[in-house]
Amino acid sequence: MEIFIAQLISGIALGSIYVLLVTGFNLMLLVAKIIQFAYPQIVVISMYTCWGVLQLTDNKFLVILAGITVSIILSILSEPIFRKITSTQGVDINASFIASMGMAMIIMDVMSHSINYGFPVAFPPEWIGGNLLSFGLITVSKGQLYALMGGIIAVLIFFYLLYRTNQGRFFRAIAENRYAACLVGIPIIKTSIFSYFIVGVLGGITAILFSMLIGSASPWLGEFVALKMLAVSIVAGLGNLKGGLFCGLILGILEAMAMGYISGSWSNAIAFVVMLVIVLIKPQGLFGSRI
């Protein structure tokens, strides 16, 4: 029972991080009409930034600020490239996938070459916090609890913004029907650039919560997370925000449970087997694709 509770906590924390990732990814897909495969790499590089700033200062506020800033900058830097691609190719999503794969390769290689000699980085204990609860071998750290609360709050705020405010409504309007959005006078390009900014903020927050949860980062983390993000969004249905919310949480819990009861290296594969089976049975996703 103790294992169950501990894994449930870390599962929900992990799940809310997946939700943030998938939501950011879906927002890019819906508003800017691109597949941002490099998004998880941006998240990982802002985790590295947090780690780097932590070497210099103890000021947590500065660390958070730095992480979010880097994520925003990278996200906005990718905007002109994607805009060029989508404008010359009509709305060929494959082209944006290929280009973002190239970006992911670049970011990954930079991390594995130049930061910490390519070794994984570990966050200092001040950042993760000590153990809060421990039952025998199972412990729940403060970092996990922060990630849990932060994740839930971030998801709630973000979905509130998306569904209850004007700006969120503009995003959804463009996602649903570009032509009609154009007719009511929503500035498509400006709103789309703004979505890169929002996704950057979201990526920074995700990075901070993720670093608190797992306490380390490595150059290979990005591809792993990218795979999960893409898988969740396909299982839920591409562009389906609510489906992503549900599936992201479920994946996090499933993974944490597998980790609690099955030996380490197999536990990851189980989540993938489940997702593979779902995709094979329902190629359009559980809740239907929105693009």
Add this chain to the structure above:
Amino acid sequence: MSEVLYYFLGFTAIYILMGWALYLPYRVGQLHFLIVACMAVTAYFGGFAAREWGWPFILLLLVGISIGAIIAFVFSQAIGKAPCFTVVIVGLTSVFIVKTVIENWELLGGTIGFFHIPTVKYLLPIIYILLLIVGFLIYKIDHSRLGRAASVVFVDREVAVSLGIDIKKLGMFFQIIACAIAGMAGILDAFFVNSVSPEFFTFSMISYLMCILFVGGYTTMWGVILSAFILQGIPLLFPSEVASWRQVIYGALLVIIILIRPEGLISRKMLWGLKPKFSFNNK
């Protein structure tokens, strides 16, 4: 023949095969990374069967092709006409699952890899003969009814349906051929390197194949050949400090090519320009 040149030619040929395996399903708009999983499976199977059971190379070649085709056939029942990204995720997750299984299987050498696969005489000429045969086959497919149908499906699925093209059958056909080629490439790879390692079948392999297909050009089969030679040559031509950054180079190439030449180095239009012009005013 120097060792560097030997490995350069061999790997290039194997990557051309894999590039073609990625090219074929992309004819109908599907990025089929299942080929990498197929390659991993047959490479390990081939290595194991050759070392432990002493199966001959030729038999393994045929078995490898069949294994690839069977895997693709089973999967294509579900994803024969699935949208591109569903196919992408099926491929990516399969690669990951296969990799996890290999790494946890003591018999196959775990994370270290599987070594001492017997050598085959005249392997390089054999690889190039197989390359020619596969190339000829793909050329035939491209210039057949199926190839033209695929071009229609790529541009507009609804039009294709209205023309009476069975998208699912077509997709299944290309996926099966692609995985059969990948299965063959896996066997060739195992015998060429005399070892297999799980490190080989990762995200970087997938991105490398993407690079080969899209830098060269996805509209014809010739682009793959050109870019496989170029990309495989980059680490050889440059000093090792530059070559160690090849992932960055490949990534940058991919972004640049999509920006300035979305169809890749060799496009279909370009080939039309090369064909002899025939005039209509004959006498």
Add this chain to the structure above:
Amino acid sequence: MKKKNNILKIEHLSVTYGPIKAVKKVNLEVSQGEYVSLIGANGAGKTSLLKAILGIEKAEEGNILFLGEDISRKATDKIVSLGLCLIPEGHIIFSSMTVLENLQLGAYHNPSGFEENLQRVFTYFPILKKRSSQIAGTLSGGEQQMLSMGRALMSKPKLILVDEPSLGLAPKTVTEIFDILGELNREGYSILLAEQNAKKALESSHRCYVMKTGEVAITGFSSELIDDPQIRQAYLGGS
């Protein structure tokens, strides 16, 4: 300021799609408070003309003056913010959102007068008030057309462009929609209506332009054109 009070003045406007000229050197005017119709067969260039006014299609040559300002090179969102709106053909709405959200989106450039506008739209289309929390995609075709019109009115436009409002609707609903257009005009809205149903268009509008293969073939007062034998022959089904 002796000039007539033009709200919209189009000079030598051409629109091309690749090799095809959809609109050829069209001149057109709409005065303040006027109800102008644009009739012609399918493919005569009516929709292209309306889209060009709103900046959705790029004008190849010519000027479009709206309230004296040239809008032919402006982006659509800027044009909408000036007080022009298009009710597109085939009731294009945000079908997964509620009716109210659709109307809120219509008020993008006019958020201050939201409540007042909403009440006004509800008086024109009482059905929308009843359905305001319903998902827009579940409305009937006629209701969706009304929602599309209501959404356009939320921006408090000075000139309303209407494209084929009768398309695919039941005759009774068509009459209803034309009644509302007439009412809107009497309340001071200027309207430019593109319509294939020439009879309805001529009956309701003040002035009419007849378009033929991208050009304005005939122009005149609707009440005169409706009796013109040539028009009767070509557009009103003979006799």
